[in-house]
Amino acid sequence: MIRVVVVATSPVVRVGLAAVVGSANSQLTVVGSAADLDSLTREIGELQPDVVLLDLGSNPQPSIWEKLLLIQEEQDSLEFLMIVEEPETIDLEAAISSGIRGILPGESTESEIIAGLIAIAQGLIVLHPDFLDLLSFREKVATTPVITLTPREIEVLEMLGSGLGNKAIAKQLQISEHTVKFHISSIFQKLAVSSRTEAVTVGVRLGLIML
Structure with missing residues (x-):
């Protein structure tokens, strides 16, 4: 059984994602939820999740990457699947460097979210084609x-x-x-x-x- 914690700033989104994960697949179980990474840090020792499903809205703050890195230094077996409303709002290099192993857009289907959680729990990396296309574009326009x-x-x-x-x-x-x-x-x-x-x-x- 894969233990999942849902982290989302919006209470409605938090409840919705927890319902999706909790009812969609027998391999997954929701062990808790949190409104932000600070709350997750306080509860992570008790909850002992395998994967965190993370949705921090349409414009994640730059400080999120450092917070994620600190969490993973304490819980090195913990994996993160992040949902982002718009691909252009995220620093992909920073996300990958901070330990994010899966990134999906906000319009992802329930089946895509479930498949992503299972995949990263098994050690795989999950990137939606929208983010792969954006990464390729950035590599082309980068100079030095x-x-x-x-x-x-x-x-x-x-x-x-x-x-x-x-x-x-x-x-x-x-x-x-x-x-x-x-x-x-x-x-x-x-x-x-x-x-x-x-x-x-x-x-x-x-x-x-x-x-």
């Missing part, structure tokens, strides 16, 4: 990583080039170590690398940083 790296990410990349660890970077920038990890994960995603050494090498080659 100089455009996509934020000033803060460039600062972190420079510190990686100096050999600083997460704790030292956090202290110097006066941010948490969790936030440092979030920035590093985003840098890896944007530069298409998998290690600090690779990130620094690519950063130097592209003129983002100097050693």
Whole structure:
């Protein structure tokens, strides 16, 4: 049995999604619901879900990605399926970097939502064609990583080039170590690398940083 928690800012949407999941498939059971990620964090230890069905409305706030990353650091076996009203309103790179394993549009059918929940619970990644098309478009119009790296990410990349660890970077920038990890994960995603050494090498080659 796959244990599901429904998170939605709208009470009506929350009840509706819980009803869909609870009645549509014998493989799924709803173990709880929450209005936001902060509420989920407080209850997650007791609920012990396998998958979170997440609907945060038409315009998710940028802070959501860091919150998701923090939750997954504490619950590394937890998977997220996100429902987004409009594909253009979501930062796909940030979503994937923060651990989202499934993204569906708001007009998804009940069967698509159920299939998505089961798929990511089995370790698969679910992306609706609308989001795949948008991702391909963004890749075509992107120029260089100089455009996509934020000033803060460039600062972190420079510190990686100096050999600083997460704790030292956090202290110097006066941010948490969790936030440092979030920035590093985003840098890896944007530069298409998998290690600090690779990130620094690519950063130097592209003129983002100097050693």
